[in-house]
Amino acid sequence: MTTLELSLGARSYPIVIGEGIVESQLRERLEAYRQAHRPIAVVTSPALFGLYRGLFKSLDEIASVIYVTSVDGEGAKSTAELVNLWETLAQAHIDRSGVLLAIGGGVVGDLGGFAAATFLRGIDFVQVPTTLLAMVDSSVGGKTAVNLAEGKNLVGAFYQPKAVIADLDFLKTLPAGEFAAGMGEVVKYGLLGDARLFETLEETNADSLAPIVRRCCEIKAAIVAADERETAGDGGRALLNLGHTFGHAIEKVAGYGSYLHGEAVAVGLMGAARLSEQLGFVPDKSVSPRVEALLAKYKLPSRLRKALPVEALAAAMASDKKVSAGTLKFVLLRSLGNAFTTRDVPAETVKNIWRELGACD
Numbered sequence: 001m002t003t004l005e006l007s008l009g010a011r012s013y014p015i016v017i018g019e020g021i022v023e024s025q026l027r028e029r030l031e032a033y034r035q036a037h038r039p040i041a042v043v044t045s046p047a048l049f050g051l052y053r054g055l056f057k058s059l060d061e062i063a064s065v066i067y068v069t070s071v072d073g074e075g076a077k078s079t080a081e082l083v084n085l086w087e088t089l090a091q092a093h094i095d096r097s098g099v100l101l102a103i104g105g106g107v108v109g110d111l112g113g114f115a116a117a118t119f120l121r122g123i124d125f126v127q128v129p130t131t132l133l134a135m136v137d138s139s140v141g142g143k144t145a146v147n148l149a150e151g152k153n154l155v156g157a158f159y160q161p162k163a164v165i166a167d168l169d170f171l172k173t174l175p176a177g178e179f180a181a182g183m184g185e186v187v188k189y190g191l192l193g194d195a196r197l198f199e200t201l202e203e204t205n206a207d208s209l210a211p212i213v214r215r216c217c218e219i220k221a222a223i224v225a226a227d228e229r230e231t232a233g234d235g236g237r238a239l240l241n242l243g244h245t246f247g248h249a250i251e252k253v254a255g256y257g258s259y260l261h262g263e264a265v266a267v268g269l270m271g272a273a274r275l276s277e278q279l280g281f282v283p284d285k286s287v288s289p290r291v292e293a294l295l296a297k298y299k300l301p302s303r304l305r306k307a308l309p310v311e312a313l314a315a316a317m318a319s320d321k322k323v324s325a326g327t328l329k330f331v332l333l334r335s336l337g338n339a340f341t342t343r344d345v346p347a348e349t350v351k352n353i354w355r356e357l358g359a360c361d
């Protein structure tokens with residue numbers, strides 16, 4: 001077991017990573033809450049509730065309520081689900097001393113985190129990520145949100161958890177495609193901040209996952225500690241969006257659900273690497289072939305699976321949440337492990353990159 005800290009002054013919290021740790025970690029924390037007469041609520045997804053009956057049975061003995069979302073996946077990040085969750089917390093008499101435990105992937109973490117941020121103007125919450133993506137990315141850093149019909153993550157809050165408990169044993173039941181999608185985010189961390197991590201992913205089969213998850217969390221924790229609310233003019237938290245501007249456009253134009261988020265990000269990483277090369281920021285011409293090979297190794301796409309129209313992709317990019325004052329901030333590379341942000345990218349060059357990624361006119 002290994003623990004690192006996300007340093008945010010009084011809002012600092014531990015990120016505990018290990019195998020087979022969830023029961024003991026939760027027992028310890030929940031016992032302390034119970035002794036302090038603090039009511040506990042749990043939120044999870046139907047898939048996890050079905051797979052981990054023993055865990056939820058033991059939690060049932062200690063929690064005031066276990067809320068299981070009505071659906072699995074992105075559909076559970078809806079305002080309707082949020083209202084149901086709020087009402088369930090109220091009916092279970094969760095008071096301001098209450099603690100909400102979010103056990104699940106990024107969807108449950110984002111929904112539960114936003115419910116915790118807003119219920120009674122904020123109650124404590126603990127993240128127990130169960131997908132690789134949630135362990136290396138969504139459970140750390142305090143971004144919480146639900147979706148609107150108009151777009152993903154349009155309503156949310158920055159609200160840090162009290163702890164993150166990442167038990168790698170959960171990954172044993174994770175479908176292979178979801179695991180691969182999580183690896184997309186892992187590759188992202190290597191590309192944006194740690195060439196050595198990128199090389200480790202090239203040289204091994206990532207079979208020793210704990211140090212990899214730890215390294216990703218370290219990188220994210222350092223970035224978030226320095227720029228919690230993504231207000232830095234250059235660099236900062238926006239660096240974590242490497243590949244995402246392309247990725248979000250793919251998800252939107254292909255239709256949500258056609259690509260897993262991590263798969264769309266993988267194509268986006270390829271796009272960012274090629275764009276960086278074309279604009280002359282990356283002198284080393286081996287970077288994009290290495291990105292392509294690494295994505296293939298972890299069963300991730302580096303091109304669109306089916307051609308999508310360039311104009312629609314460009315329009316989707318222009319309406320990205322990250323547009324401010326009419327311009328889009330791109331995250332580009334200088335080399336493997338070294339990313340930066342810029343707004344100075346010609347639209348035609350981006351369209352050419354889309355064509356290289358398999359888009360059509």
Ligand SMILES: NC(=O)c1ccc[n+]([C@@H]2O[C@H](COP(=O)([O-])OP(=O)(O)OC[C@H]3O[C@@H](n4cnc5c(N)ncnc54)[C@H](O)[C@@H]3O)[C@@H](O)[C@H]2O)c1
Binds near residue numbers: 174
């Ligand atoms: N808050 C952030 O900083 C942040 C960062 C990245 C992504 N996100 C959000 O995360 C979400 C995606 O998260 P995700 O990829 O974890 O998807 P997810 O939460 O939908 O989980 C994927 C699927 O796997 C199932 N599942 C989860 N854990 C399992 C396990 N251990 N065994 C078997 N099945 C399991 C889930 O029920 C679901 O059906 C998106 O909504 C995205 O916007 C948030």
